Amino acid sequence: MSSAMPGFFKLPLEERITRLSKLFDLTDEDIEAMKTLESQLTLSSADSMIENCVGRHISPIGVATNFIIDGKEVVIPYVTEEPSVIAAASLGAKLARPSGGFKTACGSNVCSGQVAFLAPSSSPEHLSQLKSLSKQILDVANSTMPSMVERTGGAHKLDIFQSETESGNILVVELHVKVGDSMGANAVTQACEKIKDFVRKELDFEPLMAILSNMAEKRIVYATAKWHIKDLTTNEYDGYDVANRIIIATNFAKANKHRAATHRKGIMNGVIAVVTATGNDTRAVESAIHSYASLESSNQALTTYRIDDNQDLVGEIWIPVPVGIVGGSINRNAAVKTWRKMMKVETADDLAKTIAAVGLAQNFAALRALVTQGISAGHMKLHSRNIACEAGAEGKEIDIVAEKLVSSGAISVSHAKTVLHQLRCQLT
Numbered sequence: 460m461s462s463a464m465p466g467f468f469k470l471p472l473e474e475r476i477t478r479l480s481k482l483f484d485l486t487d488e489d490i491e492a493m494k495t496l497e498s499q500l501t502l503s504s505a506d507s508m509i510e511n512c513v514g515r516h517i518s519p520i521g522v523a524t525n526f527i528i529d530g531k532e533v534v535i536p537y538v539t540e541e542p543s544v545i546a547a548a549s550l551g552a553k554l555a556r557p558s559g560g561f562k563t564a565c566g567s568n569v570c571s572g573q574v575a576f577l578a579p580s581s582s583p584e585h586l587s588q589l590k591s592l593s594k595q596i597l598d599v600a601n602s603t604m605p606s607m608v609e610r611t612g613g614a615h616k617l618d619i620f621q622s623e624t625e626s627g628n629i630l631v632v633e634l635h636v637k638v639g640d641s642m643g644a645n646a647v648t649q650a651c652e653k654i655k656d657f658v659r660k661e662l663d664f665e666p667l668m669a670i671l672s673n674m675a676e677k678r679i680v681y682a683t684a685k686w687h688i689k690d691l692t693t694n695e696y697d698g699y700d701v702a703n704r705i706i707i708a709t710n711f712a713k714a715n716k717h718r719a720a721t722h723r724k725g726i727m728n729g730v731i732a733v734v735t736a737t738g739n740d741t742r743a744v745e746s747a748i749h750s751y752a753s754l755e756s757s758n759q760a761l762t763t764y765r766i767d768d769n770q771d772l773v774g775e776i777w778i779p780v781p782v783g784i785v786g787g788s789i790n791r792n793a794a795v796k797t798w799r800k801m802m803k804v805e806t807a808d809d810l811a812k813t814i815a816a817v818g819l820a821q822n823f824a825a826l827r828a829l830v831t832q833g834i835s836a837g838h839m840k841l842h843s844r845n846i847a848c849e850a851g852a853e854g855k856e857i858d859i860v861a862e863k864l865v866s867s868g869a870i871s872v873s874h875a876k877t878v879l880h881q882l883r884c885q886l887t
Contacts, residue, residue, distance in 0.1 A: 462532040463556065464524045468546070479522070479534070483801050492793040493520070500792050508788055520736060520794070521545045522801070523729075525552035527560025528816045535817060536798040537732035542842045544728045544821070547828070551820035558685035558771060561819065563812035568611070569677040570643030570781065571635050572651040576664040578621065578628035588662055589619050589630060599657045600634055600650040607646055611639035614650060629667065632658070635677070640807040642740060642783035647671040675747040675779035676754075682815035685771040686823070693831045702772040704830035705764050705823070712760035719759040722822070723752060726761060726776070729821030733814050737804075738795040739782040744814075747779040762822050776819040780811035843870050850875035856882060 460482055467475060480490055506512040523535040523545050537545050555561060578585055600614035607613045618633040632654060636647050651669035659666055688698035696704070712722035727745065734744050752759045762776045783789060784807050790796065804810045828834050847860035850872050856879065863878045864870045 460532055462524050462526050462534050463553065464534075467524055475522075479801065482534070485797065485800070488793070489797040489800065492797050504791055508791060518735070520798075523548040523552065523817070523820075525549050525556060526813075526816065526820070527552070527556060528813055529561070529563055530559075531803055533803060533813060534801050535733060535813065536736035536801065537729070538735040539728070539732040541728065542845060544732065547824035548729050548817060548820045551822075551824035551827075554686050554690050555684040555820070555823075557687055557690065561682050561684045561816035563683075563815055564681045565808045565812055566679040567677050568638050568640075568643075568807055569635050570638045570647045570671060570675070571633060571677070572647040572669070572671040574632040574634070574651045574654045574658070574669045575622075575667040576630040576632075576658065577667055578630045579664070585630060585662075585664070586619065586621055589632060589658070589664075592658065592661060593617050593619065595661075596632060596634075596654055596657065599653050600636070603650045603653050604636070604646050607636070607638065607641070611637040613637060630664065633672075638783070640784050641786035642743065642781055642789075642807075643786075644671050644740070644743065645787060673743050673746040673781070674750050675743075675781040676751055678747070678779045678781050678811070679751075679777055680780045680811045680815040681775070681777050682812065682819045683773065683775045684816070684819060684823070685767070685773050688766070688770050688772060691772065691827065696831055699766075699770075701827060701831060702764075702766055705772065705826045706766070708826050708830050709760055709762060709764050713758055713763075716759065719752070722760050722762075723749065725825035726778070726818040726822045728825075729817040730778070730780075730814055733817050734782060736795070736798050737782065737784075737802075737810060738789040738792055739810075740787075743781055747781050751779050762819060764823075764826075774819055774823050776815055776822065778815055778818055780814050782810050782814065783807050784810060843875075846870055846872055846875050847879070850879050852879050 464478065467478065470478065476490060476493065479485065500515055502515065505515050518538050518540055521537050523537055526533040526535055596617060597614050601608045604613050614634055614636045616635040620631055622629045622631055634647065634651060634654065636643060636650065638646065648671045655666040655669040658664055688702050691698040691701040693701060712719045730744065731741050734741050751757055752761055761778055762774060764772060764774050767773050784799065784804065802813055804813065843861040843864040844857055846864060847857045850860065852860045859882060860875055860878050864875055867874065
């Protein structure tokens with residue numbers, strides 16, 4: 460099986476689904492889950508998930524092709540409303556194929572939480588009292604997660620310290636839990652709340668809060684890929700110039716926070732699309748990645764590029780990816796299981812590595828476009844289809860109107876309506 464599917468984007472929608480079905484031995488239930496909103500998430504299930512539910516939100520799901528990750532051919536689901544994102548990632552992955560695609564490595568699946576207490580005074584004895592309870596605190600935490608303890612080891616480490624704030628000193632118990640294939644948020648928060656009650660009872664310290672931390676610096680995932688410089692050539696620039704311009708653009712993002720914000724947004728276009736498709740918490744991943752990028756010791760661009768001795772462009776990315784494949788509401792959507800099947804994801808580590816590779820592919824493709832033809836050329840060509848739809852085009856009209864918009868250089872709803880009117884007049 461190869462994830463390289465030339466011409467896949469040209470196929471009618473039903474033929475794309477049929478192609479995927481044959482590639483991945485999808486069942487009728489899998490296909491139904493892909494196509495039908497009711498199969499993915501019933502209204503009653505949606506109502507049980509959130510407060511004040513009044514319906515379900517629909518977003519397009521597409522697949523990025525050409526990915527090889529750690530030697531495996533992978534087709535990757537994207538939930539996104541933004542045109543050109545999937546095409547860009549597929550191109551980035553395609554250009555990396557001759558070098559073997561993406562190689563990845565994963566850190567620990569550790570989720571941390573904090574229990575904060577109002578310090579009675581600045582006396583160091585209160586900190587000592589907390590530290591003296593370390594073993595009992597770990598025991599209390601693990602009592603809330605017996606199955607996790609059995610599978611992964613559960614809570615295994617504490618950091619106990621004092622934090623100075625404008626409002627006075629805060630005593631902090633920081634809990635670290637091996638969460639395995641779960642994201643871990645609920646389990647860690649529940650453990651922290653038990654610790655809060657235990658310490659209040661034992662030491663009579665006034666608790667302030669107990670909650671997980673979304674700073675997931677222990678869940679760093681690394682991905683790297685190589686692109687042959689000769690494959691980067693465009694009509695305007697030779698491959699070496701393109702590679703060097705990508706390096707310069709990345710160094711600009713490392714040095715300038717305004718550019719870094721947009722540089723990272725390009726990474727997140729792919730990351731969040733896959734996080735959404737796999738039923739994970741997009742806000743947790745966004746928070747973790749941007750918090751990590753803001754650390755003084757971190758590269759705020761998250762990626763780096765260089766030309767190696769073989770004259771290949773080498774790209775690297777380091778990002779925290781706090782995701783899971785079990786727990787919470789991850790499997791409430793039937794389509795999530797289908798997407799994981801297509802991605803060959805069996806563990807949370809597999810998923811995290813895939814997401815890191817996607818982030819690098821997305822970043823490379825965005826930079827390549829930016830430093831050559833610019834973003835608008837490719838993006839607006841695909842965006843023109845959305846404009847055609849907004850103007851009222853249907854079926855085959857959409858592509859005809861979109862092509863005329865691009866050729867005219869005037870991509871707007873008002874112009875699309877004019878083009879559509881002219882088209883329909885010609886057909887009557």
